[in-house]
Amino acid sequence: MASAVEELGQRARDASRVLASASTVVKNTALLAAADLLVDRGPEILDANAGDLAAAERDGLKGAALDRLRLDDSRLEAMAAGLRQVAALPDPIGEVLDGTRRPNGLDIQRVRVPLGVVAIIYENRPNVTSDAAGICLKSGNAALLRGSSSALESNRVVAGLLREGAVKAGLPADAVILVDDAAHETAVEVMQLDEYVDCLIPRGGPSLIQSIHDNATVPVIIDGDGNCHVYVDAAADLDVALDIVFNAKTNRPGVCNAAESLVVHRDVAEAFVPRVASALVEAGVELRGDEPSRLLHPMGTATDDDYAREFLGLEMSVAVVADLESAIEHVNRFSTGHTEAIVTRDLDAARRFTREVDAGVVIVNASTRFTDGERFGFGAEIGTSTQKLHARGPMGLRELTTYKYLVWGDGQIVQ
Amino acid sequence: MASAVEELGQRARDASRVLASASTVVKNTALLAAADLLVDRGPEILDANAGDLAAAERDGLKGAALDRLRLDDSRLEAMAAGLRQVAALPDPIGEVLDGTRRPNGLDIQRVRVPLGVVAIIYENRPNVTSDAAGICLKSGNAALLRGSSSALESNRVVAGLLREGAVKAGLPADAVILVDDAAHETAVEVMQLDEYVDCLIPRGGPSLIQSIHDNATVPVIIDGDGNCHVYVDAAADLDVALDIVFNAKTNRPGVCNAAESLVVHRDVAEAFVPRVASALVEAGVELRGDEPSRLLHPMGTATDDDYAREFLGLEMSVAVVADLESAIEHVNRFSTGHTEAIVTRDLDAARRFTREVDAGVVIVNASTRFTDGERFGFGAEIGTSTQKLHARGPMGLRELTTYKYLVWGDGQIVQ
Numbered sequence: 100m101a102s103a104v105e106e107l108g109q110r111a112r113d114a115s116r117v118l119a120s121a122s123t124v125v126k127n128t129a130l131l132a133a134a135d136l137l138v139d140r141g142p143e144i145l146d147a148n149a150g151d152l153a154a155a156e157r158d159g160l161k162g163a164a165l166d167r168l169r170l171d172d173s174r175l176e177a178m179a180a181g182l183r184q185v186a187a188l189p190d191p192i193g194e195v196l197d198g199t200r201r202p203n204g205l206d207i208q209r210v211r212v213p214l215g216v217v218a219i220i221y222e223n224r225p226n227v228t229s230d231a232a233g234i235c236l237k238s239g240n241a242a243l244l245r246g247s248s249s250a251l252e253s254n255r256v257v258a259g260l261l262r263e264g265a266v267k268a269g270l271p272a273d274a275v276i277l278v279d280d281a282a283h284e285t286a287v288e289v290m291q292l293d294e295y296v297d298c299l300i301p302r303g304g305p306s307l308i309q310s311i312h313d314n315a316t317v318p319v320i321i322d323g324d325g326n327c328h329v330y331v332d333a334a335a336d337l338d339v340a341l342d343i344v345f346n347a348k349t350n351r352p353g354v355c356n357a358a359e360s361l362v363v364h365r366d367v368a369e370a371f372v373p374r375v376a377s378a379l380v381e382a383g384v385e386l387r388g389d390e391p392s393r394l395l396h397p398m399g400t401a402t403d404d405d406y407a408r409e410f411l412g413l414e415m416s417v418a419v420v421a422d423l424e425s426a427i428e429h430v431n432r433f434s435t436g437h438t439e440a441i442v443t444r445d446l447d448a449a450r451r452f453t454r455e456v457d458a459g460v461v462i463v464n465a466s467t468r469f470t471d472g473e474r475f476g477f478g479a480e481i482g483t484s485t486q487k488l489h490a491r492g493p494m495g496l497r498e499l500t501t502y503k504y505l506v507w508g509d510g511q512i513v514q
Numbered sequence: 515m516a517s518a519v520e521e522l523g524q525r526a527r528d529a530s531r532v533l534a535s536a537s538t539v540v541k542n543t544a545l546l547a548a549a550d551l552l553v554d555r556g557p558e559i560l561d562a563n564a565g566d567l568a569a570a571e572r573d574g575l576k577g578a579a580l581d582r583l584r585l586d587d588s589r590l591e592a593m594a595a596g597l598r599q600v601a602a603l604p605d606p607i608g609e610v611l612d613g614t615r616r617p618n619g620l621d622i623q624r625v626r627v628p629l630g631v632v633a634i635i636y637e638n639r640p641n642v643t644s645d646a647a648g649i650c651l652k653s654g655n656a657a658l659l660r661g662s663s664s665a666l667e668s669n670r671v672v673a674g675l676l677r678e679g680a681v682k683a684g685l686p687a688d689a690v691i692l693v694d695d696a697a698h699e700t701a702v703e704v705m706q707l708d709e710y711v712d713c714l715i716p717r718g719g720p721s722l723i724q725s726i727h728d729n730a731t732v733p734v735i736i737d738g739d740g741n742c743h744v745y746v747d748a749a750a751d752l753d754v755a756l757d758i759v760f761n762a763k764t765n766r767p768g769v770c771n772a773a774e775s776l777v778v779h780r781d782v783a784e785a786f787v788p789r790v791a792s793a794l795v796e797a798g799v800e801l802r803g804d805e806p807s808r809l810l811h812p813m814g815t816a817t818d819d820d821y822a823r824e825f826l827g828l829e830m831s832v833a834v835v836a837d838l839e840s841a842i843e844h845v846n847r848f849s850t851g852h853t854e855a856i857v858t859r860d861l862d863a864a865r866r867f868t869r870e871v872d873a874g875v876v877i878v879n880a881s882t883r884f885t886d887g888e889r890f891g892f893g894a895e896i897g898t899s900t901q902k903l904h905a906r907g908p909m910g911l912r913e914l915t916t917y918k919y920l921v922w923g924d925g926q927i928v929q
Contacts, residue, residue, distance in 0.1 A: 101613040116846065116870065116872070117592070119869070120869045120870055142550040178867060188730070199890075201889070201890075205880055205884060207890060207891075214797055214902050214903070215872065254796040266810065280592060293727075297902045297903070298902070298903055312708075316727060317903060318902070318903040319902075322629040336925070342925060343927060346928060347927075348927050349592075350927070351928075371602055388683065389579060453532070453533065454535045455534070455535055457531070457918075458917065460922055461919070461923065462920075462921040463920070463922050463923060465620055465922075465924075465925065465927070466927045466928050468927070469620060469928060470919075470921075474928070475616075476616060476622075487627070487629050487630060487713070487733070488713055488735070488903060488916070489702070491918060491919075492919045493919075501720075501902040501906050502906055503872075503873065503874055503875065503876060504875040504876070504881060504885075504890070504908075505868050505877075506876070506877040506885075507864075507878045507879070507880075508877065508880030510758065511753040511879075511882035511884065512757050512758060512761035512765070512883070513761060
């Protein structure tokens with residue numbers, strides 16, 4: 100007998116068949132209807148959210164975690180605006196990626212199609228429910244959503260309104276399915292829905308990623324850590340370097356595209372390290388460096404663990420390197436494949452760094468904070484992939500698609 | 515302590531860094547040098563192969579399995595020719611896939627780069643050693659090869675010559691690494707080399723695929739089964755349909771793009787089923803059908819298991835359906851996502867079938883046997899993906915690549 104989660108997977112798959120050939124107009128209608136519902140039925144959502152908040156407070160949730168769970172009128176407006184923005188984006192489905200005519204007269208086209216069923220496992224922000232469902236719907240995928248137990252009441256109402264929006268447009272309600280049971284086991288069940296889930300995108304911390312590693316058998320795109328480096332080259336403009344390092348570290352230290360590590364060419368270390376260190380320390384950043392850095396400014400000692408760590412806070416590791424090659428080696432050794440930056444005026448150095456550093460995004464003379472679907476112009480983002488298969492870097496609508504080959508003939512057979 | 519396989523993974527990763535920025539000329543030099551070595555040192559390979567064959571015969575290997583293991587001068591020539599053909603193909607690396615200038619002046623480019631380390635686990639054909647290594651090398655990837663124990667001596671010599679070819683071109687020998695121990699455990703170790711393997715492509719039968727499912731933690735592209743259907747529509751040209759069904763089933767029944775199932779619209783069933791059944795039965799094909807098919811021609815009864823089965827031999831399931839919609843439903847229910855074909859002169863039917871059938875390749879009015887890298891014009895093939903993530907359908911050089919974003923600025927920071 101199929102389990103409850105398996106039945107949801109099956110329903111999502113059935114809905115995905117319909118979504119795959121839904122027109123852009125119909126999908127947009129569903130998104131706009133859902134946006135209106137989020138606003139019109141706001142009180143209903145806020146009621147449910149109040150219940151979640153009260154339960155979470157009883158369970159001892161506080162501070163930022165509690166704040167992430169909270170919805171209010173302006174957050175509902177933002178969720179609705181997000182759906183409208185996705186509706187306004189071009190539809191990726193049906194794009195002919197390339198094509199050829201073969202010598203035997205066969206015409207072959209590679210056409211962009213939806214993945215099918217996209218599962219998202221996420222933590223306690225209820226706005227992910229509408230953001231993720233909206234992006235899936237626009238890209239022609241059924242969304243199988245599994246949020247946290249703390250947000251279950253809020254998610255139920257939000258997902259229900261997205262389903263209503265789908266139905267208003269003539270799409271199946273099951274275009275959006277919330278796993279209505281946030282027991283730990285249901286997450287693992289979703290990770291193993293091989294027959295029904297075409298792609299799973301986990302959005303959460305290290306314990307979720309570990310559980311994916313241990314349990315997932317469906318295809319996964321990891322939205323991973325960002326141990327991002329800024330390398331200040333011998334040929335850097337040091338004023339530019341100061342701005343970039345300061346921005347990359349302090350603009351929003353808690354996110355994955357914030358810089359965690361500063362690497363400085365020894366030829367400019369004496370001029371740059373004391374200057375950048377003073378500015379960072381003044382902004383509350385705690386530095387940990389190698390021997391040469393510590394001779395230039397007082398700071399703690401960095402271990403390999405520090406160099407490998409995504410601090411997600413006001414801490415930064417510092418390393419002084421002998422040359423560009425050592426910089427690239429250091430970066431590749433500790434990189435998580437998210438974003439790496441070089442500051443230089445030397446074209447050869449820039450070309451070599453961009454070629455040899457192995458990361459989703461390699462930036463020359465700008466802040467690591469630019470790695471973001473919005474800032475890249477995608478209009479919507481579902482995460483940043485740190486793996487190499489399928490999608491790398493910021494993921495928008497296009498990254499939730501695959502392709503199929505269409506072959507048109509007039510009776511060709513193989514001799 | 516790192517295990518032996520882990521050390522190989524590490525070495526492959528180190529080599530992959532060099533390969534990633536190797537020029538096309540250097541990579542081609544390595545391929546051509548290896549091709550020459552395969553011919554010049556042919557006797558050495560055949561000696562090793564004779565040892566493998568003798569041991570395999572002692573172990574009771576026979577027939578087609580023994581033949582797959584066998585090398586001779588013409589097979590060595592074919593392996594060398596394969597490497598020369600790959601050398602002649604355009605280099606996929608460095609292609610700019612797309613790019614934009616953002617309002618703040620940042621230039622963003624998406625550039626094609628190698629995956630890094632590609633692992634291939636394969637069965638007893640020693641020619642896969644050079645074919646796979648050649649495709650990996652041309653696409654800038656290090657190849658970590660794990661062949662079967664029966665071909666170990668042959669693989670050692672072939673991989674050794676590919677390594678020699680790499681060194682002759684100034685590339686690291688570790689561009690090609692053979693796991694020199696074909697104990698069962700080493701395959702599982704390769705499947706779990708998370709730190710070093712960017713993509714694993716298994717090439718083998720159901721037991722290998724099951725082991726991948728149970729053990730693999732690295733990203734995998736499944737080269738899966740092909741339960742391919744040919745649907746003969748109400749508006750089919752029945753002469754064309756006869757040729758296509760006959761070709762798709764009998765041209766080479768043992769391969770994944772052979773047809774396994776015939777689906778016929780009831781309006782043409784009376785005219786078509788007896789005709790095609792006679793031709794197929796005459797060619798030695800055993801048919802199994804549903805009630806309506808069996809009324810039109812004597813054949814066994816098809817169960818759902820038969821409809822789901824990739825026979826890989828002279829057997830075929832037959833179903834008669836009421837309309838196009840039922841045909842699409844039947845195909846999507848039993849499809850393995852490989853190749854599905856329709857025979858029709860009706861444009862609406864063709865458009866609907868190509869849109870709604872969920873498979874890597876959907877063919878109109880031609881044989882399913884065309885799903886193949888060579889026949890698609892890729893010049894080389896490493897398998898046919900039946901999954902949706904990353905690559906779908908026949909995989910050539912391009913499918914062994916990923917991309918990275920390069921961002922060029924002049925001091926931009928995030929406000």
